[in-house]
Amino acid sequence: MPSQWIRRFAQGYRSFRQNYFETNRALFKELSDGQAPKVMLVACCDSRVEPAIILDSGPGDLFIVRNIANLIPPYQPDTFHHGTSAALEFAVNSLGVSHIVVMGHAGCGGIRAALTGIGGETEFIGPWVSMIGPVRDEVVQACGGRPEAEQQRMLEQRSIVSSLRNLDSFPFVAEGVKAGTLFVHGWYFDIHTGDLLAYDAEKDAFGPLPF
Ligand SMILES: [Zn+2]
16 A cells, blocks of 8 residues: 555645646646756755755756765766766757756765765765765865864865866866856755855855856
8 A cells, every 4th residue: 555655745746737737738738849958957866955946947947967965976988877977968968958057955964974984885875975085085184173064064065066077077068168158057055044055166165146
């Protein structure tokens, strides 16, 4: 028997079909011919960070990939299974998005795993977050004596910067950025306050959204 949670979402679907879908029939008809989002978003799997709600977006607006700790891996064209890189390739080369936003968040469990080493014994989480090992070492060195919450916030933000750097290692991204047809952004959502901060490359710091 389905649990109460599955029943809840089955009911949620019925409500969507009767209300949202009916109200937006024209939009869904248009979208059934294909998608043309202008923005790709890389977000965390975390259930508390819901991009569509935080950014007030609708169907067809955002091409989203969610993974543990919203990380962009480095460019590694080999035979392994690269889900995030595949999404990136499709967004840039097939959809022709104009913007890629990496959106991190406060209280990220994946970042905590990278910081504390919890998850080291896992099959996939440890190896996945190990890509920010060098950034973690920098953060620990810079503020190792400070409270763990402060170190975590710093790593949450610096890992976004690291992902932006990794984005640039993909030739098709670097090409678009150089040509001025593709823009990359680092955003940070604070679940507690509701603030959304943006990375300012000139200041090398996060601050209020500049637009
Ligand atoms: Zn997270």
